[in-house]
Amino acid sequence: MAPEPKLDPPKGASRAWEALTPSLSEWILDAVSTMGFTRMTPVQASTIPLFMGHKDVVVEAVTGSGKTLAFLIPVVERLLRLEEPIKKHHVGAIIVSPTRELATQIHSVLLSLLAFHAPSSEALKPLDEDVNMDTGEDAVVAPKFLASALKIVPQLLLGGTTTPAQDLSSFLKTSPNMLIATPGRLLELLSSPHVHCPQSSFEVLVMDEADRLLDLGFKDDLQKILQRLPKQRRTGLFSASVSEAVDQIVRVGLRNPVRIAVKVRSASGASDKRTPASLQLSYLLTPPTHKLPSLVSLLGSLTPTPQKSIVYLATCAAVDYFQHILPSLLPSFTIVPLHGKHPPQVRRKNFTRFVDSITPAFLVTTDVAARGLDIFSIDLVVQLDPPSDPKAFLHRCGRAGRAGRKGLAVTFLTPGREEDYIAFLNVRKTPITPLSYPVISISDLDAEKATEQIRNLVRQDRALHNKAQRGFVSWVQAYSKHAASSIFRVTDLKWDELGHAWGLLKLPKMPELKKWEGDKSLGVGIDFKNYAYKDKQREKLRKQELNNAAKSEVASNSKVSAGMSKDRKANAWSQKKDQKAEREVRRKKKKARRENERLQKMTPAEREKERELQGLIQQVKQQAAKDEEEFQGFSD
Missing domain, CATH: 3.40.50.300 (P-loop containing nucleotide triphosphate hydrolases)
Known part of the structure; x- marks a missing residue:
C-alpha cells in the first residue's frame, strides 16, 4: 500500500x-x-x-x-x-x-x-470546491488520494x-x-x-x-x-x-x-481539589431582594469588565422571565437566553450569538449549558440558584477558569439555613470561600429601587406578568425538589421578600401558599381588568373574552341559574349512582373470574374438598338465618 x-x-x-x-x-x-x-x-x-x-x-x-x-x-x-x-x-x-x-x-x-x-x-x-464560482475557471486542485x-x-x-x-x-x-x-x-x-x-x-x-x-x-x-x-x-x-x-x-x-x-492540589497542598487551580469559588450571602442589585454591582465592580459571563437559574420558565428583566438592569451587556425547551434552531442561534459576541455578553441559562462547553473568554459564572443536582455545581463553575485562564464563580445564598450549603460543599471536597473582592454592599433602598424598576417594566405588558407568575411557580417547584432538601426547604422561604425580589405584582395561587397569612397582593395596587397586553392582537382577544363573559353573565337570571343548578345536581347524583352500580357489577365479575381461575388450578380431590367446605358454609348460613327468623325477642 x-x-x-x-x-x-x-x-x-x-x-x-x-x-x-x-x-x-x-x-x-x-x-x-x-x-x-x-x-x-x-x-x-x-x-x-x-x-x-x-x-x-x-x-x-x-x-x-x-x-x-x-x-x-x-x-x-x-x-x-x-x-x-x-x-x-x-x-x-x-x-x-x-x-x-x-x-x-x-x-x-x-x-x-x-x-x-x-x-x-x-x-x-x-464536491464542487475545485471550481471557482466567481470566474467559472478551475481553481487550484488539491492532490487526490487513493480510495484505499x-x-x-x-x-x-x-x-x-x-x-x-x-x-x-x-x-x-x-x-x-x-x-x-x-x-x-x-x-x-x-x-x-x-x-x-x-x-x-x-x-x-x-x-x-x-x-x-x-x-x-x-x-x-x-x-x-x-x-x-x-x-x-x-x-x-x-x-x-x-x-x-x-x-x-x-x-x-x-x-x-x-x-x-x-485532580489539583489546593493552595496549601494538603488536599485534592475537584476544580482548576485558576478558578476562584466564592459565595455571597444576600437576602432575595438584594440578589439582582448585587449582580449588577458585581459586574460593575470587576475590572476589566468580563467579556463573557454566565448566570444560572433553576428553571426554563425563570430564564424566559429574566431574559426580559436583565436588559433594563444591565444595559451595557448583551443578554442571551438559553434553555432546554427552546426549539433546536433557537438554541443553536442563541448559543452562536453568545459565542461570537464582540461586546460584553451575558448568557442566562439552566443546567443545559453546565457541562463540557468550552467557550473562550468566559471570566465569570454566577449561580443565582444553586443547582438541584449537587454534581452540576462543579460543571457550572467549570465554564470559567478553563485551560489555565483565571476565572471567578460566585454562588448566591440566602442567609440562614442555606448557609449550610457551604459545609455541604466542603464535605464533597469542593471548598468555597466568602467573596472578598470586589466588596458588594447593597442597601435596602437600593433593593427597593431595583424592585420598583422591575415592576414598572412588568406593568407595561401583561405577557411579562404571566411569565413572572409561571417562572415563580416553577422556581418554587424546583426548590422543593432540591437534592439537599434539609438545606433548601420551602417552609423556610419568606414569600413577601421573594415576591419583591422577582418584581411580582401579586403572588400566584399555589398549594405552598394556602396556609400563608401574609399579603398576597404584595402591597401593589393594579387594576387587572384593564391590565393590557402590549401585543395588540393578544389584547384584542382578551377583551373579546371579557365581553363574552360579561354578556353571558347578564343573560343568565337567578331562576334559570337555580334550575340549571338543580339539574346539574340531579344529573350528578344519578351519574354517581349509575357509576356505583357499574363498579359493583365489575367487582362481582372480577371476583367470579378469580374464583374460577382458583378452581381451575385445583386437583379433582381438592375440588371435592372445596365443594364439601362450601356446602358446610351454606348449611351454617341457612341455620343462622332460620334462628334469626325464629327469635321473637326477650321475655317480659
Whole structure:
C-alpha cells in the first residue's frame, strides 16, 4: 500500500507532545502545536497511552483539563492505524454526548484536528470546491488520494436539526466511519439495517459527560445502544464527576477498566481539589431582594469588565422571565437566553450569538449549558440558584477558569439555613470561600429601587406578568425538589421578600401558599381588568373574552341559574349512582373470574374438598338465618 501523504509541519512547531507521546503520528504533533496546545495536560498524558494500548478507561478530571483531545487523539490514531480502510456503511468509532451543544463542540474540535490530515481533509471537502464560482475557471486542485488511503470521515447526529431520514440519507451518501451524536438520534440511526457496527470494524466507544448520559433520561437509550455494539471493543467514560450510575455501567459495558482521576492540589497542598487551580469559588450571602442589585454591582465592580459571563437559574420558565428583566438592569451587556425547551434552531442561534459576541455578553441559562462547553473568554459564572443536582455545581463553575485562564464563580445564598450549603460543599471536597473582592454592599433602598424598576417594566405588558407568575411557580417547584432538601426547604422561604425580589405584582395561587397569612397582593395596587397586553392582537382577544363573559353573565337570571343548578345536581347524583352500580357489577365479575381461575388450578380431590367446605358454609348460613327468623325477642 502506498505511504500515507503528510502535510508539511509548521515552522517553529513545539515538540513538547512528541517528548511525552513518541507513539503519536507526526501530523498530530504538528496539529496540536499549531492549534496552541504546546504542552500535554495530566489527563492527556495519562489517558492517551492507555487508550492507545487497548485499555478501557474511566476518566475523572477537573473541568477545562483537556478531556476532549484526550479521547479524540487516540480514537483518530486507532482508526488511522488499521491495516485496511473500514468498509462502506460500517462504523469504526462512536462518541456520545448528552447535549447538542457539546456534541457540536466535539465535532468542531475534530474537524480542526483533521484539517492537518491530508486524506481526511480532502474527503471532507465539498464536491464542487475545485471550481471557482466567481470566474467559472478551475481553481487550484488539491492532490487526490487513493480510495484505499486511510482517512476519518465523521458525521454529526443531533435531534431536532435534521430528521432521522435525512441522517440516514447522509450516512448512505458519505459513508462516515466515525459518529458524534446525542443518544436518541444515534439509537435511531443504529436501528437501521443499513448501518453496521460489526466486530471486524468497530473499534472505540466514548461517552463524554458519562454521569449525565446515565441519568434517567438517557439510561434506557444507552442500554439499547450498547446492545447494538460488539462486546469486544474499547470503551472510554469521561466526566468531571463520576457517579454511582457510572459504576453500574462499568460492570456492564467495560472490561477491567483503568480508572484515572486527575485532580489539583489546593493552595496549601494538603488536599485534592475537584476544580482548576485558576478558578476562584466564592459565595455571597444576600437576602432575595438584594440578589439582582448585587449582580449588577458585581459586574460593575470587576475590572476589566468580563467579556463573557454566565448566570444560572433553576428553571426554563425563570430564564424566559429574566431574559426580559436583565436588559433594563444591565444595559451595557448583551443578554442571551438559553434553555432546554427552546426549539433546536433557537438554541443553536442563541448559543452562536453568545459565542461570537464582540461586546460584553451575558448568557442566562439552566443546567443545559453546565457541562463540557468550552467557550473562550468566559471570566465569570454566577449561580443565582444553586443547582438541584449537587454534581452540576462543579460543571457550572467549570465554564470559567478553563485551560489555565483565571476565572471567578460566585454562588448566591440566602442567609440562614442555606448557609449550610457551604459545609455541604466542603464535605464533597469542593471548598468555597466568602467573596472578598470586589466588596458588594447593597442597601435596602437600593433593593427597593431595583424592585420598583422591575415592576414598572412588568406593568407595561401583561405577557411579562404571566411569565413572572409561571417562572415563580416553577422556581418554587424546583426548590422543593432540591437534592439537599434539609438545606433548601420551602417552609423556610419568606414569600413577601421573594415576591419583591422577582418584581411580582401579586403572588400566584399555589398549594405552598394556602396556609400563608401574609399579603398576597404584595402591597401593589393594579387594576387587572384593564391590565393590557402590549401585543395588540393578544389584547384584542382578551377583551373579546371579557365581553363574552360579561354578556353571558347578564343573560343568565337567578331562576334559570337555580334550575340549571338543580339539574346539574340531579344529573350528578344519578351519574354517581349509575357509576356505583357499574363498579359493583365489575367487582362481582372480577371476583367470579378469580374464583374460577382458583378452581381451575385445583386437583379433582381438592375440588371435592372445596365443594364439601362450601356446602358446610351454606348449611351454617341457612341455620343462622332460620334462628334469626325464629327469635321473637326477650321475655317480659
